[in-house]
Amino acid sequence: MKRLFNIFIIVFSCSSLYAQQQTVGDLSVFINQSFNYFPQFKELGQAIDVEQQRITLAKATGLPSFQATGTYNYINPVSEISIPAGAQSLSFQIMPKNNYKTSVNGSYTLWDFGVVKAGVDRAKAGLMLAKDNLDYNKNQMAAQVSNIYFQIAYLKAAIQIQNSVIDFLERNKKDTEVKYKNGDALKYDVLSIQSSIDQENNRKIDLLTSLDKQYILMEYTTGMKMDKAPLGFTFPVQGLEDGAEQSLEHAWNYNPEFKLIKDRITQAEAELAVSKTGGKPSLTLNAGTGYINGYAPDIDRFRYNYTAGVTLNIPIYQGGRAKKQERLSESQLKQTRFAQETLNNTFKSNIKQVLTDINSNRSSLVNAGGQVAEAKEAQKLAQSRYKNGIGTNLELTSASTNVQKAELTKLQYEYQLCLAQVEMARLTGIKYW
Known part of the structure; x- marks a missing residue:
């Protein structure tokens, strides 16, 4: 808990310095822009103003009236x-x-037996709920923008890998064509490499199509065109792998969803207090x-x-409405408290799963790095053997495919690790924008 709290303080204290260093490609720029652009946040801001007016109206009930x-x-x-x-x-x-x-x-x-006070308390609970609802939607939007941002980073990196594969195959095609002219290779070898190039180009087209869709989605969310490439898979907050209990405690204190359920309990308690004033002299x-x-x-x-x-x-007799309203309010309060227990269990499960994903992807990244180095070394050997007439075109193509698979696997683990960190930040309520 102490470690997570220190991380939260560091992020908060460094936010002003970080803002000065922002560029168009920064994640925080897009997140904050989405808050200003997306119409839903204007609606949520207006809801806060409405609740503030409700407080003023509730207080006015206790003022003198003249006519x-x-x-x-x-x-x-x-x-x-x-x-x-x-x-x-x-x-x-x-x-x-x-x-x-x-x-x-x-x-x-x-x-009035506290009728006005109960009404004011209910209005104040509504205001707090509206404010925390805004924070909740900001937290959700930040996670959504982050997912789009890192999806773009993943696709651009995958396209670079694809380009390197195509370049490698193009060079080997030229070598094979020379060998074919000299009688050291078959026409089949040239056609096989060209077929591989066509397949890789088709994969590149699919990646470019997915990238364009993510650009469109980012513009829809933020109103900004992403002119610069993302700054890689470096998530703004590190050290999110503390234990499940510490992370759950941090979520309990800082996650807007927990704040919302607490606000709903407060609101239900205020509603119960109002219902208890019914039928009073x-x-x-x-x-x-x-x-x-x-x-x-x-x-x-x-x-x-x-x-x-x-x-x-x-009041002498009102058909028992006051007691019935009080029982209804008590049931609603109990229902909200059960919802809090459900949310607590859900978050505990989700946090454990995300921690498992983070640890698993970190371990896999170590192995993937070794696999990339080994695959590239094998590719060099296969290329050397092929140029010297010892290896075959099949060996060379297989080595190239292995490098591509190893690099894409490593990229996938980096991407999954980053998404897991985004999800952990969302669950624990840490602000990184």
């Missing part, structure tokens, strides 16, 4: 009082037929001021008034 109102009502008939006055009686209205009212009212929740302060008519003795006169009070709201 201005104006009303008019015509009422007929209205209540009247009759007072005897000698032979006649006097009638008085106790309320006007035309009723006017203007007011400014405000309310503020004094006590609330105490609200209400106040208002304005003008209204209807006051005796002049009931048509507009007069100033104000009101103040508190409202206690106690």
